[in-house]
Amino acid sequence: MELPKDRLKQVRAAAGYESPTDAANAFPRDINKNTLISHENGNRPISRKAAEKYGELFGAKAGWILFGDGPGEDTGAALSDVTLSRVGMTVGRVAGIVEAGAFREVDEFDQSEPIEIMLPRDEKFPNARQLVFDCAGDSMNDLRPRPIFPGDRLVCLAYEDIGHIELRSGMVVIVQRSRDGGHFREWSVKQIEVFPDRAEFHPRSTNPKHKPIIVERDDEADEGVTVEVIALVRRVMNDLPGF
Template sequence: MSGVDTVRLRALLAERKRSARDVSRSAGLGETALKDILQGRSRSPSINTLSLIAAELDVPLSEFASVDEGLAPARSRQIAPAYLPVRHRVAAGLWLSVEEYAQDFPEPPQAVVPDSRYAEWPQWLEVVDGDSMNLVVPAGRYVHVVDALEMGYAPRSGDIVVVERRRMGGHMRERTLKEVQIGGQGVELWPRSSDPKYQTPLALADADETTEVQIVGKVIGVYWSMG
């Protein structure tokens, strides 16, 4: 990465009437990620971080940053060609605070492009941590995810989905992979694991006054880490 035009970045924020904190959080980064870039505290932000910011502002990365030849261009909605960033860690049973939850992830394990069948909606990669779905997606793999909320996803039996549970008004979050099964009890979200800890379903109806449960992504591909 050879440079970030902070003046242009500030102008883009003003044009869209958004704060640096809002963009950082919506992009799945730490709350101060963009502010640190603007104020010069983050002098060498990763291409993944800048890709997420560009996608959130709906501009190509070249709009505010120059990229060294050979690096992958940013993913940006409605802009192609593009490579998908790693946006989340999906790990059943691991509750994270908002600060821990929003991490700056490494570069994708390989160049994965958006699926044209879902070109209208945001897509990204998530790294799998844990054994709740190890019979289908072992730990260490990367899943290709489409935004279930923006696409208006309707659950179908057999689909693999990303489920997010939130506690304490969203201050504690957990992301987990599950397989959709629809039966007499409605939509159930099942682990597919060899671990005895993960043998019971999570129901969307489990949401209550203290915990929200929501399908946030549909998995459309799985990739091996390239180390």
Template structure:
């Protein structure tokens, strides 16, 4: 597996007396299973979590500088599957080592973390000018890494995470943004009428206990051509 310096830093500090994955999860305000995913390489430590992790460990935070050498490749994890309407229990998600891709850094955001998501379902099959089809793999940059550079705007295609039951269940889906006065709407682009938009008023939290977060800005769509 390709090395993630934040992951290595977390594992090193978790080995210290009195430190545990559960304690770190409490310090970060996340479900303990998120720490299992971080240690196994299926989740990356968010920029906003680094300072809190450092405070829990009682150490200085590591450097966030990750610019690759010119012309080099960077490790990109296939982080999971996006399927509109499919909430999965976090503890049941695959805990094995993730598939890792070697890709060039994003030309526009060379310091942003990248991750890939495999797409299931037909919620984006009518996206223009290019549909996102079942079996496609979308390559994203972590939105929290570029949010200060790329404010939300109409037409932006993103990966949206919805969590419920205190983070125990999670849905990832690809949506296209529509902005209105006082609300943001995340729309499917499909001829299948079962797919509905996610509508968020002001504070980006749903009224039914479901938390919504943009985790990725879609930058590329790829697929493999079968040999036969």
């Protein structure tokens, strides 16, 4: 079965560049050699934006690189939302790492390019943004019926896009805790339990160090820490090594 990495190699070679190094030397401002090598090896997924850039430089359609959609050689036209919808796919943004107890500084001036990957469109919420989080730590390794392990990738829906959905006990969510005026934040995955006067966000872990986050109806935790649900977990992915 031909994969996006294989089609990328084909269009690069068809454009006259024998190796990723040759292509990177020809377009030093547009191509990072190591990134191109990772894309061609399949070690890094080819995002929509990357496919469009390669298509523009190598004279191919982004849709063909990603899906084999249409002829390989063309004007480098961008992959359209119509094409994505027709094949039942959408773009998901890799938001970052979820890890209980790890507050990370928020860099408001971070200009790094977000990573985008292709995902199946959510049938129940087709217009909601899909966010992807990489799981670290053991705070959900005892979740039932399916544990969440370090290295798992969580496919989620942005909660502000489905805010009309009431949070219910048993849902698995991404919780954001922020402190110091929002300069530090923690993203963690928890299972929610809803009570009339409070919401409890529980780790499901064999490790006793992980404790639940309890939020009274004023939505403010102690010591100036703000807690909010930012995403609803819909799927768990974990690619097997060696492929």
